[in-house]
Amino acid sequence: xxxxxxxxxxxxxxxxxxxxxxxxxxxxxxxxxxxxxxxxxxxxxxxxxxxxxxxxxxxxxxxxxxxxxxxxxxxxxxxxxxxxxxxxxxxxxxxxxxxxxxxxxxxxxxxxxxxxxxxxxxxxxxxxxxxxxxxxxxxxxxxxxxxxxxxxxxxxxxxxxxxxxxxxxxxxxxxxxxxxxxxxxxxxxxxxxxxxxxx
Amino acid sequence: xxxxxxxxxxxxxxxxxxxxxxxxxxxxxxxxxxxxxxxxxxxxxxxxxxxxxxxxxxxxxxxxxxxxxxxxxxxxxxxxxxxxxxxxxxxxxxxxxxxxxxxxxxxxxxxxxxxxxxxxxxxxxxxxxxxxxxxxxxxxxxxxxxxxxxxxxxxxxxxxxxxxxxxxxxxxxxxxxxxxxxxxxxxxxxxxxxxxxxxxxxxxxxxxxxxxxxxxxxxxxxxxxxxxxxxxxxxxxxxxxxxxxxxxxxxxxxxxxxxxxxxxxxxxxxxxxxxxxxxxxxxxxxxxxxxxxxxxxxxxxxxxxxxxxxxxxxxxxxxxxxxxxxxxxxxxxxxxxxxxxxxxxxxxxxxxxxxxxxxxxxxxxxxxxxxxxx
Numbered sequence: 001x002x003x004x005x006x007x008x009x010x011x012x013x014x015x016x017x018x019x020x021x022x023x024x025x026x027x028x029x030x031x032x033x034x035x036x037x038x039x040x041x042x043x044x045x046x047x048x049x050x051x052x053x054x055x056x057x058x059x060x061x062x063x064x065x066x067x068x069x070x071x072x073x074x075x076x077x078x079x080x081x082x083x084x085x086x087x088x089x090x091x092x093x094x095x096x097x098x099x100x101x102x103x104x105x106x107x108x109x110x111x112x113x114x115x116x117x118x119x120x121x122x123x124x125x126x127x128x129x130x131x132x133x134x135x136x137x138x139x140x141x142x143x144x145x146x147x148x149x150x151x152x153x154x155x156x157x158x159x160x161x162x163x164x165x166x167x168x169x170x171x172x173x174x175x176x177x178x179x180x181x182x183x184x185x186x187x188x189x190x191x192x193x194x195x196x197x198x199x
Numbered sequence: 200x201x202x203x204x205x206x207x208x209x210x211x212x213x214x215x216x217x218x219x220x221x222x223x224x225x226x227x228x229x230x231x232x233x234x235x236x237x238x239x240x241x242x243x244x245x246x247x248x249x250x251x252x253x254x255x256x257x258x259x260x261x262x263x264x265x266x267x268x269x270x271x272x273x274x275x276x277x278x279x280x281x282x283x284x285x286x287x288x289x290x291x292x293x294x295x296x297x298x299x300x301x302x303x304x305x306x307x308x309x310x311x312x313x314x315x316x317x318x319x320x321x322x323x324x325x326x327x328x329x330x331x332x333x334x335x336x337x338x339x340x341x342x343x344x345x346x347x348x349x350x351x352x353x354x355x356x357x358x359x360x361x362x363x364x365x366x367x368x369x370x371x372x373x374x375x376x377x378x379x380x381x382x383x384x385x386x387x388x389x390x391x392x393x394x395x396x397x398x399x400x401x402x403x404x405x406x407x408x409x410x411x412x413x414x415x416x417x418x419x420x421x422x423x424x425x426x427x428x429x430x431x432x433x434x435x436x437x438x439x440x441x442x443x444x445x446x447x448x449x450x451x452x453x454x455x456x457x458x459x460x461x462x463x464x465x466x467x468x469x470x471x472x473x474x475x476x477x478x479x480x481x482x483x484x485x486x487x488x489x490x491x492x493x494x495x496x497x498x499x500x501x502x503x504x505x506x507x508x509x510x511x512x513x514x515x516x517x518x519x520x521x522x523x524x525x526x527x528x529x530x531x532x533x534x535x536x537x538x539x540x541x542x543x544x545x546x547x548x549x550x551x552x553x554x555x556x557x558x559x560x561x562x563x564x565x566x567x568x569x570x571x572x573x
Contacts (some may be wrong), residue, residue, distance in 0.1 A: 046533065054564070059563060066540070
């Protein structure tokens with residue numbers, strides 16, 4: 001399966017976003033997703049990024065990018081300023097997990113979150129073999145990983161339940177980016193969720 | 200250094216006869232502005248960038264004068280072919296602001312009504328007055344709208360003010376190391392600087408020109424104080440530490456630590472050429488700056504009047520105008536839905552970082568400018 005943006009979760013996220021919507025991409029990297037959403041779907045986009053090189057690349061990409069640290073919250077953004085707030089493959093790198101999820105739904109109507117599933121069978125097999133997993137969606141060695149939280153689909157859904165977040169939609173992908181529909185917590189390598197808050 | 204210098208440049212003078220009504224209620228019946236331009240204005244007159252200067256700056260931004268090869272512009276490292284303000288692409292305009300002491304009409308100029316220097320009678324100038332005067336220079340040059348207005352510190356505040364006062368005439372505003380208004384601490388530093396000048400016996404109520412003297416001591420102290428606030432603690436520590444000029448303590452009040460020597464030298468140099476009345480005016484312009492006053496302090500409402508796209512940049516070690524101050528501008532712009540990017544640049548030179556040459560910092564400005572529509 002080919003993915004136009006090189007990232008299967010990007011294709012999914014793009015499919016969920018309506019033309020003209022206001023999108024905030026947290027940890028936007030070089031702005032690839034926002035560039036695509038702006039060009040293809042006419043969204044109004046803003047990214048947040050901490051890394052100097054990525055900020056430079058995003059500006060070069062013509063993206064509105066705000067340099068900042070997600071761990072410190074999203075103070076510069078007003079309540080409900082966005083239709084979608086995207087956090088793609090970044091939640092596992094954030095210490096203040098509940099804080100960032102709450103902030104996302106403060107500044108946005110909907111949160112779109114993707115993360116690697118630690119319970120993916122290859123990851124489990126690796127752990128059973130005595131080694132931390134290294135895979136397409138967990139591509140780091142334990143000693144150089146930016147990831148600080150390791151969790152599964154079931155863990156995440158339990159947290160959503162605890163926080164009163166409503167899961168509007170969920171897509172689960174295998175390592176090749178193909179959709180997984182059965183035994184998702186075991187067969188899925190990457191999960192993408194749409195969340196809203198009870199109001 | 201990537202890119203090239205613009206080489207030899209010449210300054211020009213424009214005279215304006217139309218009176219300028221000032222924020223303070225005063226009127227300047229006529230005035231001169233000195234300015235420099237680099238690069239070529241294109242046929243559509245759409246490639247012009249105005250660079251506004253900070254407290255002690257002037258119109259000589261880049262290059263050197265043919266007869267003064269060592270007199271290099273104050274922001275030369277960012278202007279020239281292949282540099283972020285690429286003169287192969289943009290037409291760059293720099294001017295000396297009203298009230299200045301580098302050739303534009305200011306307190307040391309002769310008041311035609313009296314035949315004597317303006318001195319204390321020169322009216323207080325606000326940032327918005329500068330912007331109106333700059334707009335007239337733009338008219339004179341045939342520039343309807345600037346591709347960008349940019350500046351650092353007080354220069355950044357002018358860029359911000361431009362975007363509010365003339366939303367149709369600014370397509371991009373690049374606001375570096377600035378703040379939406381001064382804090383109490385900022386004003387306090389400015390007032391100490393002013394007190395140093397005002398209490399100098401050679402100040403003569405601002406009319407020192409007639410007494411053939413200058414308040415050099417006060418101006419020197421003002422600059423020494425200001426200079427401390429432009430640098431970071433780390434940088435001063437690295438540059439001077441507790442180094443002594445001689446190896447042992449001398450147990451006296453003569454210059455002893457290297458940092459004292461440096462500050463005194465900077466103070467002497469500045470006091471040797473800068474006009475004390477201009478210094479007073481510039482610091483008051485800073486203190487009064489607060490565009491949100493027009494909207495009862497609601498900066499978002501103020502920024503909602505703008506139409507430009509914005510690049511806001513701050514420096515991690517700047518404690519005069521901290522990143523948090525720039526973020527106030529960013530938050531207001533985000534709330535209005537303006538296009539804005541914000542870079543928080545990790546440079547060790549405090550407030551003065553905006554003048555430094557740094558690949559990442561200049562890369563940000565370059566990348567932003569390369570995407571603007573001309």
